[in-house]
Amino acid sequence: MNSDKILDAKGLACPMPIVRTKKSIAELESGQVLEVHATDKGAKNDLAAWAKSTGNELLSHAEENGVYKFWIKKA
Amino acid sequence: MMTIQKMTAKEVTKMVLNNEELFILDVRNESDFNDWRIEGNSVEIINIPYFDLLDDFNPALESIPDGKSVLVVCAKEGSSIFVAEQIAEAGRSHVSYLEGGMKSWSEYLEPVKVADLSGGGELYQFVRIGKGCLSYMVLSNGEAAIIDTSRMIDQYEQFMQEKGAKLLHTIDTHLHADHISGGRALAQKYGATYYLPPKDATEVTFDYEKLEEGKDIYVGNETIKVQPIYSPGHTIGSTSFIIDSKYLLTGDILFVESIGRPDLAGLAEDWVGDLRETLYSRYRDLAEELIVLPAHFGKVTELGERGLVSGRLGALYKENPGLNIQDEGEFRKTVTENLPPQPNSYQEIRQTNMGKITPNEEEQREMEIGPNRCAVHDK
CATH class of the missing domain: 3.60.15.10 (Ribonuclease Z/Hydroxyacylglutathione hydrolase-like)
Structure with missing residues (x-):
């Protein structure tokens, strides 16, 4: 999936993946897509819930060799 | 600067079993909270996900009854420390977090x-x-x-x-x-x-x-x-x-x-x-x-x-x-x-x-x- 920016949050524990995601999203224009890479398993449910509560759209997610990838479209 | 205290799953267990009053702010996401949480006859627990507190911390402060001590809980402990520190910095005392989070709670x-x-x-x-x-x-x-x-x-x-x-x-x-x-x-x-x-x-x-x-x-x-x-x-x-x-x-x-x-x-x-x-x-x-x-x-x-x-x-x-x-x-x-x-x-x-x-x-x-x-x- 195409993205406008990639955030490497690998190795970071909660709450940092979401704190960084929030900051990165703020630097994008509406409609642009942020790709997040994280290794914290908790990030999966949290990112989905965070996207829902902020109105940003979680387009897709995948897991590759222990790395969780998320694609989030800015509202 | 105010300091925060660490509570172990064992200490929380003792409080639950002794029916000691305990106010818990659980900062996990809503679905995890609804699935499973700390319970007790004298436990009062509310859920505000940590990611809803990144911009505006007031909902957390307003939710804690005046003068009450509060235990902040999350999945592992990172987010609970993050939230607990902000509560303490806002001038509240008796703020603690659950060491090891719900993982430790599950294992004690x-x-x-x-x-x-x-x-x-x-x-x-x-x-x-x-x-x-x-x-x-x-x-x-x-x-x-x-x-x-x-x-x-x-x-x-x-x-x-x-x-x-x-x-x-x-x-x-x-x-x-x-x-x-x-x-x-x-x-x-x-x-x-x-x-x-x-x-x-x-x-x-x-x-x-x-x-x-x-x-x-x-x-x-x-x-x-x-x-x-x-x-x-x-x-x-x-x-x-x-x-x-x-x-x-x-x-x-x-x-x-x-x-x-x-x-x-x-x-x-x-x-x-x-x-x-x-x-x-x-x-x-x-x-x-x-x-x-x-x-x-x-x-x-x-x-x-x-x-x-x-x-x-x-x-x-x-x-x-x-x-x-x-x-x-x-x-x-x-x-x-x-x-x-x-x-x-x-x-x-x-x-x-x-x-x-x-x-x-x-x-x-x-x-x-x-x-x-x-x-x-x-x-």
Whole structure:
């Protein structure tokens, strides 16, 4: 999936993946897509819930060799 | 700068069991919170996800009653420290966080003494308060047997060390679907014998000793007899024990406020008859004075004095809704329809307990997250 920016949050524990995601999203224009890479398993449910509560759209997610990838479209 | 304190799962457990007032701010996401959380008669708990507090911290501050101490809880602890520090910086005092988060909460075992046994031994119940699992240790003359051992074997090891006891047997009443058994690992480590009901063990990949009706297991003084009773229903092999002619360990067949579900090994329809036979006939024939000690509790209301979960068999026949369904068709419906969701990863947990898969420690932890949900009434 195409993205406008990639955030490497690998190795970071909660709450940092979401704190960084929030900051990165703020630097994008509406409609642009942020790709997040994280290794914290908790990030999966949290990112989905965070996207829902902020109105940003979680387009897709995948897991590759222990790395969780998320694609989030800015509202 | 204000400081925050660390609370351990053990400290929180003591507060819950002593009915001490405890205000908890759980900062996990809403679905995890709804699935499973810290409960207690004197616990007041609210949920505000940490990611909703990144811009505006006021909802958290406004939610904490004035002057009250607050415990912040999250999945592992990182986010709870982050939130707790901000609460403290805003001038609130008595702010603490749960060390290790819900992971630690899920793993802590509280040893509660059940009774002294007639031969001079002791019986302990280990209450896994965060998950609702109960395991048991029989101690006598420097020897120990553990029934329905949980995965965190170090906590039993430490207890046996304090008691100066040597492990002889680990016994599982059935092949568990809600938690990973520590019985095999602990037996291996101490050269003890690991027992399983043979009918639950047809697919296991390791050697074990067969639990058989009438085949007593001895611990220390001969008077402490562990007498197995075949009691199918939750699984086809489920076996109960009578210890010291007084204590009936029912595994996942009979709980204090509910009964076991027959569907976790995929054969609900086939086992309904066995479950009914065990509960309405086999157990009926046992002495009403027996004290039932189950392998689970569903609600904190089932925790009695000091946290002990138990009930007189005669009293359960009067009060337990699962023992009072006279109509067979109605019983069948209750135990096969509208059941609560199945425990997290229950199929992988069964595979692990059979030795078919060997997940690492972190994966095992993840598999066990959440409540046990082994009873039909755990909605």
